Amino acid sequence: MATNTDVSALIRNQGDVIRALKSSGASQEQIDKEIAKLQLIKKEHDKDDKPQFSLKCAKGARDFDPQQMAVRDQLFSTITSCFKRHGAVTIDTPVFELKDTLTGKYGEDSKLIYDLQDQGGELLSLRYDLTVPFARYVAMNRIKQIKRYHIAKVYRRDNPSIQKGRYREFYQCDFDIAGQFDPMIPDSECIRVVAEILKELNLSDFVIKVNHRLLLDAIFSISGVSEANFRTVCSSVDKLDKISWEEVRNELVKEKHIPQETADKIGTYVNLSGDNSLLNKLQTDPLLSTNQNAQIAINELQLLYTYCQRLLIGQFVTFDMSLARGLDYYTGVIYEAVLIGGHKYEVGSVAAGGRYDGLVGMFDVKNRAVPCVGVSIGVERLFSIMEQKMKGEKIRTTETEVLVMSGEDGFLEQRLSCIAKLWEQNINAELFYKKSSKLLTQIQFCEKEFIPLGVIIATEEQKNGGVKIRNISTREDKFVRDEDMVLEIKAFLGNKKCS
């Protein structure tokens, strides 16, 4: 790139050129062409002149301001309550894992893993999800049974799209059940957890698409795909919620060299979806009925459906043969919740998960498996919708109950003494960090910040050994003696909370 001095010289030269053209009576077209060149050079020059640092967040990451945090807290609290309702404990794991821990777990998505620079010592990567760290934790601690939730950030070097709610740093809220149990019972609970959260958030209607990895494998197998190609075909099929079957077929045939007739055969199955009756239809399909994997999968899905009905969530479940889930580690039932209707933009899946019976074993020297099933709530998309819904609403970002004020000079120390008494009694209180301010400004601050009560320190009341307390909404003042202040305030706030 040209240095600043080079560019300045270029600008001067180009100026000379334009002036020469003008004085020689050249055509306007010719002159405009040279002016355009000058502007281009200047633009380049301005770029070089920018300050040495950029004042921004890393690409694909973002700050949350206090209003956003208030919305996010509301979302997390709904999710956490649900996880606790189902008896889950919580754990935490580091934001980075040994690079080897993540290797070979994510198939084609592995290229999106963030690595840390080798600064001596271990090679580390940022976690890509919470599932692999969970499996590592279970294996490392030789845990046979655990139901845990984990809410934390994960990292993907993906192409960010704010419109689609796709970030490089984002939260996952995971709920997983590990242990050797009778089939489909924990699986149906995971689906119930998704339904409960989406019902409670009440953002829109939703469906939970369900499929089975073994059924997909059976479809690939009877269509003529070799076992070695199952996973790569799977990640193409997984795109069916974003692109058409024609495009997926193209990718299979042209990029992945799957024969046309194989691709077409796959197409006849993966475009199927429906309720329980689809399972009955598949069970008697001439090709699938000869495939053992297909029969296992269909039996499991039928059992799952029965349990979901018992759990009062049967109406949300749709069997969808196009659901594939890109990740390598799934081994059984897979599911994905999608919001339907009433949205300005396509939000895609808002929760997804499935069974991964082999992952813990990958971390065990003796390959001891602990079967797992779980679900991850896609909070960023839910957050975007909530934010849109609450746009314009004034959201409270503090919990301040009292502002200790004075409209007169010279009362700073009294204000400090007063607020200390409130803090000692666990009352949420603030004061202006100024020696003097107008009383009106302080009262307006209370109104703006929804602070219900003011304590006003003034000469007159001080003489009588007390303060005024002001009900901000009614604008009523009341004199209270210093020794009664805390009790009076507590009584006022107590009534507030009950009303």
Place this chain on the structure above:
Amino acid sequence: MATNTDVSALIRNQGDVIRALKSSGASQEQIDKEIAKLQLIKKEHDKDDKPQFSLKCAKGARDFDPQQMAVRDQLFSTITSCFKRHGAVTIDTPVFELKDTLTGKYGEDSKLIYDLQDQGGELLSLRYDLTVPFARYVAMNRIKQIKRYHIAKVYRRDNPSIQKGRYREFYQCDFDIAGQFDPMIPDSECIRVVAEILKELNLSDFVIKVNHRLLLDAIFSISGVSEANFRTVCSSVDKLDKISWEEVRNELVKEKHIPQETADKIGTYVNLSGDNSLLNKLQTDPLLSTNQNAQIAINELQLLYTYCQRLLIGQFVTFDMSLARGLDYYTGVIYEAVLIGGHKYEVGSVAAGGRYDGLVGMFDVKNRAVPCVGVSIGVERLFSIMEQKMKGEKIRTTETEVLVMSGEDGFLEQRLSCIAKLWEQNINAELFYKKSSKLLTQIQFCEKEFIPLGVIIATEEQKNGGVKIRNISTREDKFVRDEDMVLEIKAFLGNKKCS
């Protein structure tokens, strides 16, 4: 390195050698020598045989199990309540920042910053603290005034010491006040926040050491340190809580080439500590009284002390000239809370902070400053002490209120129907993921996990259109009709909560 096959051959050969020596009647010494060689080879072989991955957390990082999470939640909840009591909002920033954002902010500690690998795109580093990201946030959003707290993990490539509670990934809980205010008012509130949290945690007595960067600079200046060396001398002095003055003096003289008489002069000041009377003494010190910085600093500290007394925390404050705080960005008052007495091991500082009036300006093209003061709570050390105190205590890790049980076969679907009713009513409930289990096992699980209530589904009660509910602690059973079940359970749990 030798391959496995090489090593196997070596072992076989060495075995042959030993056998040959034995049969030839060689001396025991000779044989032992060859056996030792064999053992060495075998050891090497075993090493090669280990799985290719290590099942561990990254060095200096750790997992938190459910019990630890319960303790941590308790700690965070105390801290968060205090921050909210003081009217702070909360924000969040990404775990990584542009590398440039962190450059030049931490002085000699900058070498401890984790960089991400350059995988194309921006150069990123993991945040080292929450203060610099906060300043970046304030500058980027042109904020003039904010009081915010932020609880999040930070990263330092430090030498980890579990005993000292020093990790490479650890939480910070920061409370900061940005804005142009009258002197020492927000500063005294930060100190009050520290005192409130430490009092409420009630782990041990504590003192809050206070000093002023300008006073330190004055001491360095009158001792003959050139301004360019202020910060490097400062980071040596900062070690006085860990090493003796003799060692610090050595570092100053031998490593940092400060003249001996300068070092000794510094020594006469930085070893001073005491209450308000120390400030009076320093104010009249012949050398310091001629130094403008010293006079500004002492006046501010005196004002701070007055406010701290008003805020009922004067008794916790000690002025300590050895307190320096290593970080570059402090510009005024600095403080650090230390626990005293009653500890098995030295925990060092548990909270620290100060005034940094220049940091936001460093992120502004026009260098517009926003004065800031704040404090960071060292939760890892507090967590270690809490964990030790609670050792042996049985800590509840779930909030389950009801276990839906059956001692008979064939009731799985009824259990699912029953638990769905409870979940619909927001009752925290679990069931065993088995088609059948012994009733005793289920009851024992309730006892172990502190679940207060059982719902027992059995043939007899089903015939009569209901279930038994079992009070786990009294072992009393009560028949309730299906339509009354939820209300009965709510009544029971409601009473539980009040008692």
